[in-house]
Amino acid sequence: MAEIVVLDSRAEAGELAADVILELVARRRDAVLGLATGSTPLPIYQALASRRADLAAVRGFALDEYVGLPASHPESYRSVITREVVEPLGLAPELVRVPGDRGPIETAGADYERAIVDAGGVDLQILGIGTDGHIGFNEPGSSFESLTRVKTLTQQTREDNARFFDSIDDVPVNCITQGLGTIRRARHLVLLAFGEAKAAAIAAAVEGPVTASAPGSAIQLHPHVTVLVDGSAASRLANLEYYRYAWANKPAWESI
Numbered sequence: 001m002a003e004i005v006v007l008d009s010r011a012e013a014g015e016l017a018a019d020v021i022l023e024l025v026a027r028r029r030d031a032v033l034g035l036a037t038g039s040t041p042l043p044i045y046q047a048l049a050s051r052r053a054d055l056a057a058v059r060g061f062a063l064d065e066y067v068g069l070p071a072s073h074p075e076s077y078r079s080v081i082t083r084e085v086v087e088p089l090g091l092a093p094e095l096v097r098v099p100g101d102r103g104p105i106e107t108a109g110a111d112y113e114r115a116i117v118d119a120g121g122v123d124l125q126i127l128g129i130g131t132d133g134h135i136g137f138n139e140p141g142s143s144f145e146s147l148t149r150v151k152t153l154t155q156q157t158r159e160d161n162a163r164f165f166d167s168i169d170d171v172p173v174n175c176i177t178q179g180l181g182t183i184r185r186a187r188h189l190v191l192l193a194f195g196e197a198k199a200a201a202i203a204a205a206v207e208g209p210v211t212a213s214a215p216g217s218a219i220q221l222h223p224h225v226t227v228l229v230d231g232s233a234a235s236r237l238a239n240l241e242y243y244r245y246a247w248a249n250k251p252a253w254e255s256i
């Protein structure tokens with residue numbers, strides 16, 4: 001079962017995730033991180049930046065990218081990763097990949113999968129979740145075995161992401177995303193969600209049936225998952241009191 005941790009604020013969740021990442025990097029300087037974009041992971045990146053740790057050997061693989069936006073567009077995930085992650089954390093730009101960043105789009109998925117395997121796999125994958133339940137950009141219906149490939153965003157996701165653009169018409173329709181199979185191969189999944197708008201998606205991911213209709217439910221098939229949520233995102237969890245109780249009684253020797 002995933003470990004569900006209910007925190008008082010986004011900042012607290014960011015600090016806790018930063019602790020876990022820095023423990024990993026202390027064990028392995030060149031750890032491989034799976035990097036989410038969007039609003040949710042920002043507290044992690046802000047917490048990591050404030051710790052001023054040496055992360056120059058850390059390798060990164062972004063979860064996804066829009067197709068049809070030039071990499072130089074300020075809202076391309078390449079630009080976002082550079083601005084929010086690579087620069088503030090002091091990562092080496094050449095060690096951080098974004099899907100579709102090399103070669104033709106037709107072969108970009110297979111190329112990305114090869115690069116992840118060559119890196120030894122992802123040690124820790126940071127995840128957010130969409131209001132429609134997507135992780136990465138694996139929209140409802142995505143196969144649990146899927147690998148990095150080009151997908152079509154749902155209208156819901158385009159509406160949710162329109163806040164980053166002048167209008168919804170500017171939000172790309174296509175994307176390239178790590179698959180649910182890619183994500184499931186990462187050794188540790190850290191899924192974060194904040195706010196009421198994510199409560200239904202979190203309940204479906206954590207407690208709902210394992211179904212392609214709720215891509216986040218793929219986490220139930222993974223042996224090592226940490227879910228960091230605030231009270232609002234946790235508000236629809238049936239076993240909320242148990243999760244709080246389990247966290248309060250977590251043995252001191254047991255790591256996250």
Ligand code: F6R
Pocket residue numbers: 035036037038039040041063064127128129130131134135136137
């Ligand atoms: C982003 C990603 C998406 C987002 C999700 C939530 O790389 O893979 O799954 O995590 O759309 O977005 P925010 O965090 O902006 O609510």
